Amino acid sequence: MFPIRDHNPSGRVPHVTRLLIGVNVLVFLAYWFALPSEMALARFFFDWGLVPARIAAGEGMATFVTSMFLHGGWMHLAGNMLFLYVFGDNLEDEMGHGRFLGFYVLSGLAAAGLQFAAEPASTIPMVGASGAIAGVMGGYLLLFPRAKVDVLFFFVIFFRVIPIPAWIMLGVWFGLQLFNGAMTPADVGGVAYWAHAGGFVAGLALCLPLWLRRGGPGFWARTQGAPPHPEAVYRVARSSIPRVRRGGPGPWG
Incomplete structure (x- = not known):
């Protein structure tokens, strides 16, 4: 189960959201095709991903930022960019371009911080934009809880x-x-769940002042909990399962 779009396109061009998607894709392509082996890729992730044990030793502080622009594979990249595409534009529209960029980076830093706090001795590199994107999702939840998502x-x-x-x-x-x-x-390596949770909570907290300035519950009352734009209507085709007639050949002939 994953989102493919919402029903509220933004009111202006989401330049920062598009820029972030472009930078993530270009960085991924640059190292994915340049590194000659799995060993070189692992070393690259260790050097530029966030390794909690290195941070605990006072090394690699820059990886709090660099790790946000690295991905472990095509599906990792595609999933993160899809979530950013779906939820980023309305938040950028509400915040403005510069504030949204700052919000994104701060959410990513908070996500990495919680992952480090949860596993400070881990030697497994953490890579991915999902912590920062989780912050976008947290902010979206606070501002637009009733927006429709397909x-x-x-x-x-x-x-x-x-x-x-x-x-x-x-x-x-x-x-x-x-x-x-x-x-x-x-x-155990795999998904950085605490980074996701930390980014989500950070996004909620960072969006709270904006929500209060807009009127808090009064903002929800005015917008009905959705972005203040006309709702898009999509035609959704029902899926079907191939049927096999009793006694007839299968779908493979």
Whole structure:
């Protein structure tokens, strides 16, 4: 289950969101095709990804920033950029370009900080923009909890696009980060769940002053909890499962 779009395109061009997507893609392509081997890639991640044990030793402080622009593979990159594309434009529209960029970076730093605090002795490099993007999702939840988000739901061979309120999709996502973070041993590599949770909470906190300036609950009342733009309407085609007539050949002929 993951989002593919929301129903509220931004009112102006999201230059920073597009720039961040472009930079992440270009950085990924630069090292992914330049490094000659898996060993070289692992060394690159150790040098430029965030390694908590190095930070604890007072080394590699710059990796709090550089790790935000590295990804472990094509699906890692594509998933993160999809989430940024879906949720970034409306937040940038509400904040303004410069403030949104600062918000993104601060969310990423907070995410990395919580991951370091959770596993300070880990020697596994953390890479990815997901902590910063989790901050964008947290800010989106606070400002636009009732915005419609189209979620692509998979179950074996069945799939369907379902529009649901943002608070449900984002609330479930945040709950999964907390659950998986609590259930995953600290010495096991994989998804940085605590970075996701930290970025999400940081995004909520950083957006709180803006929400209060807009009127707090009064802002929700004026906007009905959605971005203040006309809602886009999409035609969603229902998925179908191939049917096999009783006694007839299978779909493979």
